[in-house]
Amino acid sequence: MSASIDIHHLTKRFGALTVLDDISLAIEDGEFVVFLGPSGCGKSTLLRMIAGLEAVNEGEIALGGRRIDTLPPGERGVAMVFQSYALYPHMTVRQNMAFGLENVGTPRDEIARRTDAAAKVLEIDHLLERKPQMLSGGQRQRVAIGRAIVKEPRAFLFDEPLSNLDAALRGRTRLELAQLHQRLGTTMIFVTHDQVEAMTLADRIVVMHDRRIEQIGTPMEIYQRPATKFVAGFVGAPAMSMLPLSGVTRGPLGARLEVAGVGHIDSAVTLPEGFATQGASIGIRAEDTRPDAGADTGADRGTGAGPDMNTGSNTGSGPNTGPGSLPLTVDVIERLGDRTLLHGHLPDGTVLVAQDTGRSQVAPGQVVPVGVDPHAVHVFDAAGRAHHAGEVR
Amino acid sequence: MAAPHRQSRPSNALFAAPYLVVFVALLVVPLCWGVYLSLQKADLFGLYGYTGWTNYARVLGDALFWQAVRNTVVFVAVTVPVLVAIGLFLGLALNARTRGAAFMRGVYFSSTVLSVTIVTLIWRFVFIPGDGLLSLAFEAMGWPPIGFLSTQGWSLFSVGVATVWWCLGLPMILILAALQQIPGDLYEAAALDNASRWRTFTRVTLPQIRNTLILVATIQIVMQFQLFGQAQLMTNGGPNGTSRPMVLYIYRAAFENWDVGQGAAASELLFLIILVAAMGQFWITNRGNKA
Numbered sequence: 001m002s003a004s005i006d007i008h009h010l011t012k013r014f015g016a017l018t019v020l021d022d023i024s025l026a027i028e029d030g031e032f033v034v035f036l037g038p039s040g041c042g043k044s045t046l047l048r049m050i051a052g053l054e055a056v057n058e059g060e061i062a063l064g065g066r067r068i069d070t071l072p073p074g075e076r077g078v079a080m081v082f083q084s085y086a087l088y089p090h091m092t093v094r095q096n097m098a099f100g101l102e103n104v105g106t107p108r109d110e111i112a113r114r115t116d117a118a119a120k121v122l123e124i125d126h127l128l129e130r131k132p133q134m135l136s137g138g139q140r141q142r143v144a145i146g147r148a149i150v151k152e153p154r155a156f157l158f159d160e161p162l163s164n165l166d167a168a169l170r171g172r173t174r175l176e177l178a179q180l181h182q183r184l185g186t187t188m189i190f191v192t193h194d195q196v197e198a199m200t201l202a203d204r205i206v207v208m209h210d211r212r213i214e215q216i217g218t219p220m221e222i223y224q225r226p227a228t229k230f231v232a233g234f235v236g237a238p239a240m241s242m243l244p245l246s247g248v249t250r251g252p253l254g255a256r257l258e259v260a261g262v263g264h265i266d267s268a269v270t271l272p273e274g275f276a277t278q279g280a281s282i283g284i285r286a287e288d289t290r291p292d293a294g295a296d297t298g299a300d301r302g303t304g305a306g307p308d309m310n311t312g313s314n315t316g317s318g319p320n321t322g323p324g325s326l327p328l329t330v331d332v333i334e335r336l337g338d339r340t341l342l343h344g345h346l347p348d349g350t351v352l353v354a355q356d357t358g359r360s361q362v363a364p365g366q367v368v369p370v371g372v373d374p375h376a377v378h379v380f381d382a383a384g385r386a387h388h389a390g391e392v393r
Numbered sequence: 394m395a396a397p398h399r400q401s402r403p404s405n406a407l408f409a410a411p412y413l414v415v416f417v418a419l420l421v422v423p424l425c426w427g428v429y430l431s432l433q434k435a436d437l438f439g440l441y442g443y444t445g446w447t448n449y450a451r452v453l454g455d456a457l458f459w460q461a462v463r464n465t466v467v468f469v470a471v472t473v474p475v476l477v478a479i480g481l482f483l484g485l486a487l488n489a490r491t492r493g494a495a496f497m498r499g500v501y502f503s504s505t506v507l508s509v510t511i512v513t514l515i516w517r518f519v520f521i522p523g524d525g526l527l528s529l530a531f532e533a534m535g536w537p538p539i540g541f542l543s544t545q546g547w548s549l550f551s552v553g554v555a556t557v558w559w560c561l562g563l564p565m566i567l568i569l570a571a572l573q574q575i576p577g578d579l580y581e582a583a584a585l586d587n588a589s590r591w592r593t594f595t596r597v598t599l600p601q602i603r604n605t606l607i608l609v610a611t612i613q614i615v616m617q618f619q620l621f622g623q624a625q626l627m628t629n630g631g632p633n634g635t636s637r638p639m640v641l642y643i644y645r646a647a648f649e650n651w652d653v654g655q656g657a658a659a660s661e662l663l664f665l666i667i668l669v670a671a672m673g674q675f676w677i678t679n680r681g682n683k684a
Binding site: 051052053072073074078079080082084086087088089090100103104147151 | 576579581582583584585586587589592596597600601603
């Protein structure tokens with residue numbers, strides 16, 4: 001029933017404007033893949049090309065080994081759930097779900113069996129005789145999913161289906177979609193610009209940016225080992241802090257990364273010989289920092305720390321606490337209950353977000369030494385390519 | 394004490410007053426005046442007393458009145474479906490965002506802005522015997538000529554053709570507007586649902602513009618029952634009254650025979666017929682649409 005999807009060298013142009021440039025992607029049978037990217041990156045266009053709603057300019061799309069980009073949408077064996085749901089307003093829920101089956105001559109009793117079964121699963125069996133305008137947003141969403149399920153497609157395509165729901169319903173529907181995928185085991189492609197949806201639903205995430213695929217990987221690969229500076233900045237909230245890299249020396253674990261006017265960060269990253277620091281940057285996630293609120297002293301305030309403060313003991317795999325740390329002047333404190341985010345700046349003006357415990361005592365204006373986990377430091381070269389700890393490039 | 398915000402005040406009615414004055418003066422007063430006239434013995438010089446239902450009895454006993462009713466009903470029964478059907482066809486054909494479609498919309502709508510005099514003049518050039526366009530065409534084909542404006546049956550048909558040509562713009566534009574309101578993703582969903590073009594038309598397009606079709610039909614029923622100018626100018630109701638519509642009968646009675654009372658009575662009967670026809674059409678098309 002379910003099938004793999006293979007995309008070969010796909011290009012899409014609208015007039016002179018290229019929106020997708022030479023995309024290649026293999027989706028395995030039964031996989032849940034999320035296309036993630038900012039608005040206008042081409043993710044919805046790619047989905048619509050798979051559905052057959054947009055013509056392919058170059059390249060091929062195959063479903064289960066059979067080329068489908070030459071077929072009309074209805075014959076491709078895919079079902080789509082639209083952002084606006086696109087339910088037929090004059091038809092009842094039952095008619096909405098049955099329409100696609102009637103069009104291919106499915107016997108009446110079979111249509112009734114599948115419709116009833118899908119309605120039961122989605123808990124909309126009491127709504128079957130109602131029309132869409134009598135349903136709430138969440139119920140319409142379920143009908144749209146039910147309309148896709150009854151067709152028993154070889155792949156499901158979801159185009160930002162949760163974006164019209166309120167936050168609580170979005171969270172619940174997200175969970176239900178994950179359960180649906182587990183039960184059906186059918187290949188699913190899900191387009192979103194919401195990284196939480198992508199992280200929670202996906203077997204693999206395809207991060208798209210500026211007409212191309214930036215990275216394909218499992219949610220944790222995308223999060224922990226972003227391939228590019230764009231992926232690092234786009235995935236994760238708050239966004240990864242970026243510090244300018246001014247020099248590299250040998251440290252106890254790997255590269256010791258110099259930040260001009262601030263100090264240095266010891267990392268476990270191994271950089272290639274002759275790594276060009278021009279335009280390169282250091283990426284640090286808030287949760288990989290260790291603000292040491294108790295270490296705040298009058299000496300730290302004002303001028304900040306000179307380079308000599310960073311030559312302290314950085315041994316083992318612990319964070320760069322103590323003297324080898326970054327002096328963060330806290331500007332704004334964001335309390336999230338279980339943790340506290342410290343938004344501030346370093347002596348050179350670079351913005352950095354650090355994460356403290358929920359019971360943080362730090363106050364705005366305070367200068368806090370911030371240690372960094374050397375294994376969680378990312379280095380990006382001028383072209384945006386990433387170098388992580390525990391790898392040699 | 395200050396008045397609560399948004400409280401309604403009698404002086405607010407002043408804003409509606411200009412419209413109400415015109416509405417009452419030009420619609421309500423004539424309507425009541427017409428009813429009053431129909432119960433009077435009256436000519437163009439004045440009123441000569443209450444006569445009860447006499448005018449109505451005379452109208453209903455007049456064979457020419459019933460001929461005019463028959464002509465008008467046949468005319469409406471043929472032209473309204475044709476107007477809706479051609480309007481729908483043109484709407485579908487021109488529902489494209491191309492320059493050509495926009496141009497053709499203008500072309501098809503242009504006849505609507507012409508006056509009835511121009512319209513009948515144009516169609517007289519087509520239908521008139523001898524030098525008319527159709528005459529010449531028939532002659533060239535070697536067919537026997539037809540007196541389109543002077544033959545029983547053909548005369549009402551000719552008036553109908555001119556009327557459809559003249560009135561087509563409004564149905565087309567209204568239907569086109571309704572078609573453009575249909576969300577594009579419904580068609581995308583239908584494409585993914587494997588719906589054929591015909592199924593998409595009957596199950597998605599038609600239900601979506603249903604209310605507009607009802608509106609167009611109702612407007613056209615009301616308008617075409619009031620057929621007058623084309624019939625008067627093209628055939629003058631002839632031959633032998635076979636293309637004489639009800640309004641022409643009323644005109645003859647009131648302004649040629651000077652029997653204003655009888656004309657008013659016939660007008661009230663026309664008013665009733667239009668009301669019944671429009672309500673009936675509305676009721677029939679809305680039946681079974683309650684959900």
